[in-house]
Structures are given as structure tokens and as C-alpha cells.
Amino acid sequence: MRVVWILGDQLHVDHPALHRADRNHDRVLFIESRQRSQQVRYHQQKLVLIFSAMRHRAEALRAEGWKVDYVELTGRFSDALVDYIRQYRPDSVLVQEPSQFAFRQALPRLSRKLGVPVEILPTNQFLVAEKDFKAWAGQSRHLLMENHYRRVRKKLGILIEPDGKPTGGAWNFDSSNRETYAAFRKRGPKLPQPPRSDPDHVTRQVIALVKREFPDHPGDAADFWLPVTREESLRWLHDFIANRLNHFGPWEDMMVADEPVLFHSVLTPMLNIGLLSPRECVEAAVSAYKAGGAPLTSVEGFVRQIIGWREFINGVYWLRMPGYEELNELQAVRPLPSWVYTGETELNCLRHVLRQVIATGYNHHIQRLMVLGNFFLLGGFAPDAVLRWYTEMYVDAHDWVMAANVIGMVLHADGGFMATKPYAAGAGYIHKMSNYCGGCRYRPDQRTGPDACPFNFLYWNFYATHRERFATNPRVGMMIKTWDEKPSAEKAAILQQAKDFLESGSSDH
Ligand SMILES: Cc1cc2nc3c(=O)[nH]c(=O)nc-3n(C[C@H](O)[C@H](O)[C@H](O)COP(=O)(O)OP(=O)(O)OC[C@H]3O[C@@H](n4cnc5c(N)ncnc54)[C@H](O)[C@@H]3O)c2cc1C
Ligand code: SF4
Incomplete structure (x- = not known):
């Protein structure tokens, strides 16, 4: 028997270890780690998002016939795993590579501690593989997001015409995408209703847990407003495509007091834990353009954020770690107020x-x-x-x-x-x-x-x-x-x- 260990930001339906495992023989494990949740004082609503989404994902896998073990808030991952391995004696642990550098580095040590092999599978939560990005970046002293973006767009054939040129004849429409607040007051579109999800009984339990166990973390868990399931995340994606994408581009840089969402997607909370995939978000936007539901300025602007910025930022992290987080070229030392x-x-x-x-x-x-x-x-x-x-x-x-x-x-x-x-x-x-x-x-x-x-x-x-x-x-x-x-x-x-x-x-x- 093998155990698939699913981390809190790896809740995607396409998890590579689930493809590898056999639901008739293998087991699936989720662990809520107090030690990990206190690495910094994470916003209370972030903890609710992760724990509730994990609990819902565990339920969904059970419904699909997997044998799922769920360890609710406990000390450390490693201690919970040691106990688990003592109890179930699996032949190996299957895990997708963690998205955090230090965690990834620690896995071989963990494997030795557990006394069973830990098989690490490459992540499939990004469109650009780390080694592909590294090969592109080479030894460059500076990287330009724009070059990465054009390369990836061509490679994936997103908004590219048969002759290889960008759809609409330009790679970006930034000049049309810088509408000001004054312009918004004069001729801005009506703001759509911002998205909101009501907590179900599982989320309400997690809210109570977070309020009790992490009272000194910022924010208030009780005001939680985000999706925690795949279905609800898809509803948010469709709501964005139907109601906000058409105005996303022109108004993406504008800020209005007491209007947090405006025409933004608010998809990152779900994207970053696997409830949505970058590919489906991009495809949904491009389909809306093709169906005449959203202008190219907005659709290209959104595509650029995902395959341009998001992938670039991830690429830079894996290219420059370790050491990147400690850089301080401008020698800034002031403590935060x-x-x-x-x-x-x-x-x-x-x-x-x-x-x-x-x-x-x-x-x-x-x-x-x-x-x-x-x-x-x-x-x-x-x-x-x-x-x-x-x-x-x-x-x-x-x-x-x-x-x-x-x-x-x-x-x-x-x-x-x-x-x-x-x-x-x-x-x-x-x-x-x-x-x-x-x-x-x-x-x-x-x-x-x-x-x-x-x-x-x-x-x-x-x-x-x-x-x-x-x-x-x-x-x-x-x-x-x-x-x-x-x-x-x-x-x-x-x-x-x-x-x-x-x-x-x-x-x-
Ligand atoms: C200082 C700073 C901190 C940030 N912190 C985070 C963070 O913790 N998590 C996070 O996902 N993004 C972060 N971003 C990037 C970006 O601000 C957020 O992704 C975006 O605001 C999320 O809101 P949205 O989903 O409504 O995005 P939208 O405005 O609707 O944009 C669409 C998508 O583009 C992607 N995107 C756009 N810009 C970036 C970027 N620079 N880096 C990564 N993805 C990008 C996101 O996936 C986002 O969902 C940060 C940017 C800055 C400058
Ligand atoms: S502090 Fe901010 S809001 Fe006040 S004047 Fe300056 S920029 Fe404007």
C-alpha cells in the first residue's frame, strides 16, 4: 500500500500522485499542521480557506471511492507522518513537490526520518515548468517579463493567429488599459455585485477552530467570504467571465474607496491552492473573446496576468532560490510601523x-x-x-x-x-x-x-x-x-x- 500525501495548496483534481495511485489499494492523507500554520501569523481567513478547502477536498475524494485519512489540527507534519506510518505501514509516500523552497529541500530528510521512501512528483500547477523557465533565463543578469510572456504565448498558441502574429496585431493593449478614476466618474460602467460565498457547516466549524486556536493572527475568520470547493470556485470563475472580464482591462489600475473588487477576478485564492487551474482560467477568458463576450483589451490583459506575470513570478522564485528572499540591495533597514x-x-x-x-x-x-x-x-x-x-x-x-x-x-x-x-x-x-x-x-x-x-x-x-x-x-x-x-x-x-x-x-x- 502507498499513501498519497496531499498538501493544503495542492487540491487540484489533476494531482499527479492521484494519477499514479490506485484507489482500491492506496490511501490518501491530509494533515493540518499547527507548526506550518504558525510559520508567520497568517491572516485568519487564509487559514480558514486552506483548512476548509482541504476538508472539502477530502470529502470529495471519499465520495470518489478513495480511502482518505484526515489529521485535524496537530503539531508538525513530520510527527503526524511518523504516527501514520507506524499505524498503516505503507511501502512509500507519494507527494507532489511542495511550492515552498525550504519544504522541498526538507523532503529527503523527512524520508530518512520516516524510514520509507518519499517519492516526489513534479508539480503540474503551472503552465511553465521550472526547468523550461531556467533554460530560457540562462545566465541573464536581468529578465524581462514581456519576453517571457511572448515566448509562452507563442509556445502555448494563446491568442496567436495562424501566421504566428498576436491576435489583434499587438502583444499588449496597455495604453488602452490605464483608465483613471476621473474617467470612471465620467463614463465608467456600473460596478457589478462583488462575489461572495456563504460558509457551509464545515467552513463554520473551521471558522470556530481558527478563532479559537489562532486568535492573535490578523483579520477575523468570521468574515470569511471565499469559495472552498471546486464547484464554487468554478462558479466564481464563470461569474468573473460573465460580469467583470469585459471591463477588466481598461479599469484594472483604478482604485475606488470601499470597492475592493471592482472588475478584478479574485481568483488567486483558489488558483493558488489548486481549486482552479491557470489553463482553465485563460481558456475561459479566450473563449469569451471568441464568442464576442469580452473585448481583446480585457482578455489579453487578463491572459498577460496569468501566463505572463504569474508564471514569471514563479519562474523567478525557483531560478533565484535560495538566497533571493534575503536580498537587500538598497540596504533598507527601517522596521515597519x-x-x-x-x-x-x-x-x-x-x-x-x-x-x-x-x-x-x-x-x-x-x-x-x-x-x-x-x-x-x-x-x-x-x-x-x-x-x-x-x-x-x-x-x-x-x-x-x-x-x-x-x-x-x-x-x-x-x-x-x-x-x-x-x-x-x-x-x-x-x-x-x-x-x-x-x-x-x-x-x-x-x-x-x-x-x-x-x-x-x-x-x-x-x-x-x-x-x-x-x-x-x-x-x-x-x-x-x-x-x-x-x-x-x-x-x-x-x-x-x-x-x-x-x-x-x-x-x-
Ligand atoms: C507586493 C505584492 C504582493 C502580492 N502578493 C500576492 C500573493 O500573495 N498572491 C498572489 O497570488 N499574488 C500576489 N500578488 C500579485 C497580484 O497582486 C495578485 O495576484 C492579484 O492582485 C490577485 O487578485 P485577483 O485574483 O483579483 O487578480 P486579477 O487582477 O484579477 O489578475 C488576474 C490574475 O493574474 C495573476 N497575477 C497578476 N499579477 C501577478 C503577479 N504579480 N504575481 C502573481 N500573479 C499575478 C493572478 O493569478 C491573478 O489572479 C502580489 C503583488 C504585489 C505587488
Ligand atoms: S496620503 Fe494618499 S490619499 Fe493622502 S494625499 Fe497622499 S496619496 Fe492622496
Whole structure:
């Protein structure tokens, strides 16, 4: 007898070990590990998502005739496995390779501890295999997502015409996909009802468990709102395709206070644990385009997020680990202020985005990148603290997706390996793309003085601090030149205000 050990983010119907195993002879095992759940203080709703989805998956497999063993919240994986192996004496353990580097590295040791072979099967949860990505990346000192995206699109034949050209004659439609908040107010479409799933009795039990066992983790398990089954996840996918995809592209960068979802898909929580596959999400979007249900600008924009960004981010993780998570090229050392866990700040954009993630475990990409990430970058906050914070706060957080997004994209801590310039912006960007500034005590149009928006003086302070590094970067050289040409008095005022703001612990703001 063999045992198939299914991890909490490997709930896909296509699990390779299930293909290998025989439901008449082999068994399936799920373990909820307290030690794993406390590696960082994961958002309570993330724990509900994983545990409830595991319990539902176990039930579904039982219904398909598998013999399933389920270990509810216990100490460590390894101790639970030792007990299990003592009881059932399997010939081997079949497991799909874990999505976390350290976990994958630990499996041979685990096998020795268990005294039975642990057979590790390659993951099939991504469209691009790690070795394929590594072969493409080679020894490059910089990687461009756009090159990866075009290569994969061609290879998979997604939105590619018979002559090999991209559908619509262009690889991307980003220029049509940057609609502002002002445009939305003038002629934006009506916002659809955001998706929501009601907890069933299994989820309600898990909510009670998480509230009891993980009370100091962020968020409130009781507000859980996500799907935990394959069927419900498919319903969410179809709801996105039918009601939001058509407007996804043009409005994907816009932010509206108290409207967390807008036209986004909110599919990552399910995608990242296997309840949906990237292929079916892409195929659903492309089919909608072919059926005339969604414009190419939106469909290409969505396809780019999945086969472009998602696969690229995973590729970079496996290419650059170990060591990537520890990079700190800009030598940022500031500890995070405590208000990132409460949202108690006068910066209105941050207040809204933080309160939203505390309440739901979700922000859309621009909130993560251009509000929070921008603030962490400009403020010089330490990468390990920022990485930990993002990992704690998001329902869709997993090590493979966090590393490159935080270390590479947000903090430029990898020295520009995957982003040719830092994603740094002053208040102008947030003002243009959102309605946050209207309700703020700061003024987005002021660079210094008591009402000046902190994003403005922190922005110039950032480029002044890293002047040498970026002076020769063609994409930001202009900013450095602008800084250099500012009158000395203005420069001094900006630097002083940034210093005062950051040294006040940023905690009172
Ligand atoms: C600092 C930071 C932290 C992030 N943390 C996470 C995270 O913990 N988990 C996570 O899955 N994504 C993360 N992302 C990427 C992206 O922000 C989220 O995937 C997206 O916001 C999820 O919402 P959605 O499903 O509504 O996505 P949509 O806006 O509807 O986008 C569609 C899909 O594209 C994919 N995607 C788009 N951009 C990225 C990206 N940069 N990396 C990976 N996938 C991408 C996702 O699978 C997403 O479901 C992070 C980005 C940044 C900048
Ligand atoms: S003024 Fe500045 S702090 Fe206030 S909402 Fe706008 S960007 Fe954010």
C-alpha cells in the first residue's frame, strides 16, 4: 500500500500522485499542521480557506471511492507522518513537490526520518515548468517579463493567429488599459455585485477552530467570504467571465474607496491552492473573446496576468532560490510601523487599503504595488519585515508568489533583476488613479509644508538617497536630473521633512 500525501495548496483534481495511485489499494492523507500554520501569523481567513478547502477536498475524494485519512489540527507534519506510518505501514509516500523552497529541500530528510521512501512528483500547477523557465533565463543578469510572456504565448498558441502574429496585431493593449478614476466618474460602467460565498457547516466549524486556536493572527475568520470547493470556485470563475472580464482591462489600475473588487477576478485564492487551474482560467477568458463576450483589451490583459506575470513570478522564485528572499540591495533597514496591522494612519490611501486587507485578506494589484508597496519602497522599510507582512496579510499569499513580487517588484531589493526601474511614484499617481486623496488630510499637490502628501517628499528623498545607483538608469535618469536641478532650499526642505516623517516612527501618521 502507498499513501498519497496531499498538501493544503495542492487540491487540484489533476494531482499527479492521484494519477499514479490506485484507489482500491492506496490511501490518501491530509494533515493540518499547527507548526506550518504558525510559520508567520497568517491572516485568519487564509487559514480558514486552506483548512476548509482541504476538508472539502477530502470529502470529495471519499465520495470518489478513495480511502482518505484526515489529521485535524496537530503539531508538525513530520510527527503526524511518523504516527501514520507506524499505524498503516505503507511501502512509500507519494507527494507532489511542495511550492515552498525550504519544504522541498526538507523532503529527503523527512524520508530518512520516516524510514520509507518519499517519492516526489513534479508539480503540474503551472503552465511553465521550472526547468523550461531556467533554460530560457540562462545566465541573464536581468529578465524581462514581456519576453517571457511572448515566448509562452507563442509556445502555448494563446491568442496567436495562424501566421504566428498576436491576435489583434499587438502583444499588449496597455495604453488602452490605464483608465483613471476621473474617467470612471465620467463614463465608467456600473460596478457589478462583488462575489461572495456563504460558509457551509464545515467552513463554520473551521471558522470556530481558527478563532479559537489562532486568535492573535490578523483579520477575523468570521468574515470569511471565499469559495472552498471546486464547484464554487468554478462558479466564481464563470461569474468573473460573465460580469467583470469585459471591463477588466481598461479599469484594472483604478482604485475606488470601499470597492475592493471592482472588475478584478479574485481568483488567486483558489488558483493558488489548486481549486482552479491557470489553463482553465485563460481558456475561459479566450473563449469569451471568441464568442464576442469580452473585448481583446480585457482578455489579453487578463491572459498577460496569468501566463505572463504569474508564471514569471514563479519562474523567478525557483531560478533565484535560495538566497533571493534575503536580498537587500538598497540596504533598507527601517522596521515597519505598528499601524500596518491596524490601518490607523492619516494617510487616507493607506488607511483604506490596510483596512480592506485586514477585513478581507485581499487587495487588488495596484493597491498592493502602488499604494502599499510604493510606501514601503519610498520609506526604506526592511525587506524581511515587508515580506513577512505581505505573507501574513493576504489570503492568496504563498512563498513562491511573495518573493519576486516583494523583493523584486516592490522593493527593488534584487538590484533590478526583474524590474528595470523601481515602481516609485509620488502622490500624483494615486490621485489620478483613485478617489483616496479627496478624503485625505494631506494635499497631493504639495511637496513640502504641513499639508504636503508624504508620498511626495518621500519620493524625492528616495531618489536623492539612491542618486548614484539610478543616475545612469535610462528609465529614471530624468528624475535624477530634475532632482539635481531643484533649488537647494527646496531640496533641503524635502530632505528634512522626509527625515522628520520617517524618524517620528511613521507610527503617529
Ligand atoms: C507586493 C505584492 C504582493 C502580492 N502578493 C500576492 C500573493 O500573495 N498572491 C498572489 O497570488 N499574488 C500576489 N500578488 C500579485 C497580484 O497582486 C495578485 O495576484 C492579484 O492582485 C490577485 O487578485 P485577483 O485574483 O483579483 O487578480 P486579477 O487582477 O484579477 O489578475 C488576474 C490574475 O493574474 C495573476 N497575477 C497578476 N499579477 C501577478 C503577479 N504579480 N504575481 C502573481 N500573479 C499575478 C493572478 O493569478 C491573478 O489572479 C502580489 C503583488 C504585489 C505587488
Ligand atoms: S494625499 Fe497622499 S496620503 Fe493622502 S490619499 Fe492622496 S496619496 Fe494618499
